[in-house]
Amino acid sequence: MKRKTMSAALISFVLLASILTGCSSQATDVNPAEVTRPVTVVPISQQSKSVSMKYLGVIGSGELKKYSFKVPGKLAGINVEKGEAVQGRELLAVLDKTDMALALKNSQLNLSQAEQVYADAKDQYAKYQELAKGGAMSQNDLDKAKLDMDVKESNYQKAQVDVEAKQNSLSDTELYADMSGYVTDILYKEGENLAAGYPVIVVRSQEQVIEVGLNQTDAAKTALGTQAEVQVGSYQGEGEVTRIDQVPDSETRTYNTEIKLTKEIPPEAYLIGATADVSLAAGSVNGIWIPISAVMNDGEDYVFVVQDDRAVKKNITLNESQGFNVRVDGLKPGDNLVTSGMKELSEGMKVTVSQAGGQ
Structure with a gap:
């Protein structure tokens, strides 16, 4: 009677071990699904854009008599x-x-x-x-x-x-x-x-003038007649460079430059000594231009591009900016730049392109 009881227990143990082993084997054979992120990309190409030099100017008095x-x-x-x-x-x-x-x-x-x-x-x-x-x-x-x-x-x-x-x-x-x-x-x-x-x-004369101090590099790139845009509060004006001092200021070491407004601002906003945002035209620059919003930083500036449905991180160098775009080094024509969804990406992550467009 005792032998039959021991045999039955042994058989039950063996069967339970077999079942557990089988379950473990099945669990090991199942791979978790890979995370895929949707992104928007634009193909990169060489472009030529007008660039400008940004300065803080001062409203001048013009001719005083x-x-x-x-x-x-x-x-x-x-x-x-x-x-x-x-x-x-x-x-x-x-x-x-x-x-x-x-x-x-x-x-x-x-x-x-x-x-x-x-x-x-x-x-x-x-x-x-x-x-x-x-x-x-x-x-x-x-x-x-x-x-x-x-x-x-x-x-x-x-x-x-x-x-x-x-x-x-x-x-x-x-x-x-x-x-x-x-x-x-x-x-x-x-x-x-x-x-x-x-x-x-x-x-003082009715002429409206804005005075800025150009550094040596920008003064060399600026000529009489250079076009300028001016922002004073909510008012916008336009003008041209009418004078560039040939000798720098002894204190600031900048070259005093006068801009005469051809599109004037209202007299009530023209307060002598007040500041104005000045944008001086500096010609065109050819290169890789991308939206500033696509650039991220982890101590270095970088962007994501898509290669073979994978996110690839590329470090870049920022150069001139114009509006919402910036010229960069580190990318090449034909790269597919991620412009949306990049904050959820990491190197090598699989992506799906939900929308594609041109620059």
Whole structure:
């Protein structure tokens, strides 16, 4: 009886071992499914794109002109305000005319007297000439009459010059703009006494200019007439380079460059000294251009390309950028660049191209 019981147990153990071994064998024979990622690719080709140089510029004042009176006097009136737009031949300020008007009136009286005295001397000389012809007057007396007439003619001419000078002085009590622009400063107040030649009002021209400091390399690539785009806040302008200094700034070692706007920004946004984003045209560059969004970095810049349905990681070097594209080294024409889905990839991962397009 005991033998039968042991035999049955042994048989059960053997059968259980066989079953477990069979299950283990079946589990070992099953391979897990390989992960496949969908990606979007674009074929790479050589392209030529316009490139630009980016700088931070400063809104400049353009041409500044300091207006002053040619004559001294008391400032009687200022006809403009700071920040106001002015036109050519617009009256800016006036001096008190009282003293100048009196001086002119006195000079005119002197002229009238000198004119009469000269006229009398001419008549007298003409009479003496007739007497001299008849032998009734000596040549010596005639010469004295001629000298007297010449002196009085000279005095008359001086009086004419004096009147003209006084008229000019009276005219110079009015200060006019000789160009259109904007008042940037008023240096005196009404009632103050001014010396001749001292600036009273400062006006800048209407021309809008942006100033940038180019480094040596970019200055060498820039010429007069180079086109530029300007961004001031939400406003965009366009212009061209009108001046490049030939000597660098002693402090910044950059070359001061002036850009005159041909497409201007609104006057309310043109604040002298404010900053502006400047993009200077630098010609075209041929090479491999790819979307910046396709570039990743793990300490080095790299992208993924697809070869034989596998993701292949390629390190690249970034060069110039233009808009949303960048020129790179490390790729070749014909490579299929992954532009979407690359963040889920790793080297050698199998991929399926869900969408293909050209650059």
